[in-house]
Amino acid sequence: xxxxxxxxxxxAAVTVIGALLVxxxxxxxxxxxxxxxxxxxxxxxxxLLEAPFVAVVQIIIYAGAIMVLFLFxxxxxxxxxxxxxEWDRSHPLYRPAAVRIGAVLALLMALExxxxxxxxxxxxxxxxxxRPAASSVAELGRILFTTYMFQFEVTSILIIVAMVGAVVxxxxxxx
Amino acid sequence: MxxxxxxxxxxxxxxxxxxxxVFMRKNLITLLLSVEIMLNAVNLAFxxxxxxxxxxxGQIITFFVMTVAAAEAAVGLALVIGxxxxxxxxxxxxxxxxxx
Amino acid sequence: xxxxxxxxxxPTTIAYLGVIGVVFVGLQLMAAxxxxxxxxxxxxxxxxxxxxxxxxxxxxxxxADILKLFFKEELxxxxxxxxxxxxxxxxxxxxAYLAFAPxxxxxxxxxxxxxxxxxxxxxxxxxVAVLVIFAVASMGVYGIVLAGWASNSKxxxxxxxxxxxxxxxxxxxxxxxxxxxVMFAGSMSLTEIVEAQAGYWFxxxxxxxxxxxxxxxxxxxxxxxxxxxxxxxNRAPFDFPEAEQELVAGYHTEYSSMRFAMFFMxxxxxxxxxxxxxxxxxxxxxxxxxxxxxxxxIWFVIKLAFLLFCYLWLRWTLPRFRYDQLMSFGWKVLxxxxxxxxxxxxxxxxxxxx
Numbered sequence: 359x360x361x362x363x364x365x366x367x368x369x370a371a372v373t374v375i376g377a378l379l380v381x382x383x384x385x386x387x388x389x390x391x392x393x394x395x396x397x398x399x400x401x402x403x404x405x406l407l408e409a410p411f412v413a414v415v416q417i418i419i420y421a422g423a424i425m426v427l428f429l430f431x432x433x434x435x436x437x438x439x440x441x442x443x444e445w446d447r448s449h450p451l452y453r454p455a456a457v458r459i460g461a462v463l464a465l466l467m468a469l470e471x472x473x474x475x476x477x478x479x480x481x482x483x484x485x486x487x488x489r490p491a492a493s494s495v496a497e498l499g500r501i502l503f504t505t506y507m508f509q510f511e512v513t514s515i516l517i518i519v520a521m522v523g524a525v526v527x528x529x530x531x532x533x
Numbered sequence: 534m535x536x537x538x539x540x541x542x543x544x545x546x547x548x549x550x551x552x553x554x555v556f557m558r559k560n561l562i563t564l565l566l567s568v569e570i571m572l573n574a575v576n577l578a579f580x581x582x583x584x585x586x587x588x589x590x591g592q593i594i595t596f597f598v599m600t601v602a603a604a605e606a607a608v609g610l611a612l613v614i615g616x617x618x619x620x621x622x623x624x625x626x627x628x629x630x631x632x633x
Numbered sequence: 634x635x636x637x638x639x640x641x642x643x644p645t646t647i648a649y650l651g652v653i654g655v656v657f658v659g660l661q662l663m664a665a666x667x668x669x670x671x672x673x674x675x676x677x678x679x680x681x682x683x684x685x686x687x688x689x690x691x692x693x694x695x696x697a698d699i700l701k702l703f704f705k706e707e708l709x710x711x712x713x714x715x716x717x718x719x720x721x722x723x724x725x726x727x728x729a730y731l732a733f734a735p736x737x738x739x740x741x742x743x744x745x746x747x748x749x750x751x752x753x754x755x756x757x758x759x760x761v762a763v764l765v766i767f768a769v770a771s772m773g774v775y776g777i778v779l780a781g782w783a784s785n786s787k788x789x790x791x792x793x794x795x796x797x798x799x800x801x802x803x804x805x806x807x808x809x810x811x812x813x814x815v816m817f818a819g820s821m822s823l824t825e826i827v828e829a830q831a832g833y834w835f836x837x838x839x840x841x842x843x844x845x846x847x848x849x850x851x852x853x854x855x856x857x858x859x860x861x862x863x864x865x866x867n868r869a870p871f872d873f874p875e876a877e878q879e880l881v882a883g884y885h886t887e888y889s890s891m892r893f894a895m896f897f898m899x900x901x902x903x904x905x906x907x908x909x910x911x912x913x914x915x916x917x918x919x920x921x922x923x924x925x926x927x928x929x930x931i932w933f934v935i936k937l938a939f940l941l942f943c944y945l946w947l948r949w950t951l952p953r954f955r956y957d958q959l960m961s962f963g964w965k966v967l968x969x970x971x972x973x974x975x976x977x978x979x980x981x982x983x984x985x986x987x
Contacts, residue, residue, distance in 0.1 A: 363534060377547055378550060380554065381570075386563060387717070390562075391779075400576075400577060403540075403577060407540070407581060409580050409583070410759065410761050411764070412592045412595050414761050417771065420573070422774070426775070430794065430798075433778070433794065459556060463553075464553060467545070468549070495761065495821060498592060501590070502593050502596070506593055506597075516600070517603075517604055523607075524607040524611040525611075528614045528615065
């Protein structure tokens with residue numbers, strides 16, 4: 359039990375630190391790599407939640423495909439670092455307008471979340487204590503292809519549309 | 534002793550970090566990365582709730598969210614490439630010609 | 634604390650640590666053996682002697698190579714990105730070793746009664762092992778693309794991007810051929826897939842000598858897996874991005890000494906992993922005639938050696954694909970073939986109950 363709590367805090371720390379680094383790094387390549395690190399932390403959390411299939415799929419799809427796509431675009435465009443002079447003048451966390459809006463939003467969100475959580479029952483027991491975890495891959499497949507069949511087919515159309523759209527949008531002009 | 538509240542607080546924290554990134558960063562690619570952080574925060578909440586109630590529905594919805602995120606990242610990056618070719622800059626403040 | 638020490642001193646834990654040590658050291662030894670074997674096999678295929686000066690029949694040549702790499706100067710271009718330049722080979726090697734973790738190389742054994750229960754001969758027995766290997770292969774792409782980027786040089790960047798584009802293109806066909814085997818075996822755990830290949834097809838009839846390996850109904854799947862595996866490891870005939878004549882060694886142009894040695898080692902260990910996975914998925918793992926199940930790892934090593942020899946054979950026999958031919962082969966030939974194979978296998982499993 360204590361070991362599981364330790365693992366939870368370790369993975370949560372990796373995820374939060376990775377996310378913070380994404381938001382505060384100047385070099386976009388470092389941002390992408392920090393996000394990959396955050397995804398590894400999230401994957402560990404999914405394993406703790408007894409969802410190993412989702413954990414591995416997270417690595418394959420997010421860290422292995424989407425982030426490689428981001429990295430390719432960053433490298434192909436030779437993305438300039440954010441304006442160095444402006445960065446040195448005022449780090450994004452110190453810019454007045456953004457800080458005001460951001461601070462107000464963050465405060466509102468934190469207050470709302472705290473209010474919602476304090477009024478919810480059943481939040482202090484261990485996650486899913488009495489109920490067994492139904493997470494075998496066969497079970498996932500069965501429910502995906504029976505209950506969620508329509509969503510599955512619509513998602514496949516969405517992917518084809520996105521693929522065609524991305525190819526058309528990123529093509530070089532022929533003139 | 535990790536409870537559902539722990540996972541929800543973590544999910545909210547990640548969502549807030551992602552939202553803050555969308556507002557504060559002046560680089561289109563980092564903006565898209567912050568959106569990805571937000572989507573992952575939501576995934577975590579889904580899987581945590583799925584485990585709490587002992588069903589696999591949480592994980593299945595996670596697959597759909599991941600798929601939509603992949604499609605959105607692909608199209609978003611294609612748009613970023615097009616925008617970069619047009620303006621040679623990735624600062625969202627360079628694309629303000631429609632502002633009144 | 635004392636509970637921890639008690640746990641560590643149990644025979645099962647010691648045997649498990651022994652298995653991990655064997656895998657780790659074994660992979661490094663395999664890399665060294667492959668260095669020697671590649672040069673000797675290449676030489677004999679080209680009708681010349683290979684290395685024969687260092688040690689009897691040149692057997693100490695890998696030792697000489699490694700010593701040379703130790704003593705070379707470690708260069709780092711001034712304009713390169715310091716952190717990423719060093720991190721890229723580390724990521725490559727880490728992914729290569731990690732990919733071998735879920736691969737079992739022998740039947741669960743209790744070491745002739747020394748252990749209270751049987752210990753599987755693999756580093757970790759996850760029940761989504763096939764997907765874990767696929768995921769770690771995706772991680773290997775990062776080492777290469779970061780190496781190309783961090784070198785801050787045109788040829789390295791081009792080589793790195795080409796190489797990683799090739800790897801992610803062939804990952805699709807790789808995954809689909811994995812899926813066909815999973816359909817046959819009904820499980821994603823490598824141990825269970827190998828266990829499903831015990832016995833013989835048509836047992837009891839005149840053809841009862843054909844082993845129950847999945848290569849026989851899945852010859853197309855094996856072909857797809859082999860092509861995708863060779864392309865994943867950037868070996869000939871798919872090694873355009875790192876060919877010496879075309880692109881000045883591609884993504885590892887600027888690397889020297891130990892960092893280069895790590896890329897080198899990562900490539901050979903990836904070869905060993907892909908061959909080991911192919912042996913487990915298609916060639917029946919550690920099952921084989923005439924040897925009792927306890928010594929199944931001997932058969933595993935024999936089959937692995939055969940597949941590695943095929944890797945070397947292909948490198949020194951076939952000419953190299955040009956990059957656009959390579960990409961069109963991956964997308965226009967291999968991917969449709971893998972898809973059709975998947976559909977046919979699904980139909981076969983459903984209607985004939987294979």
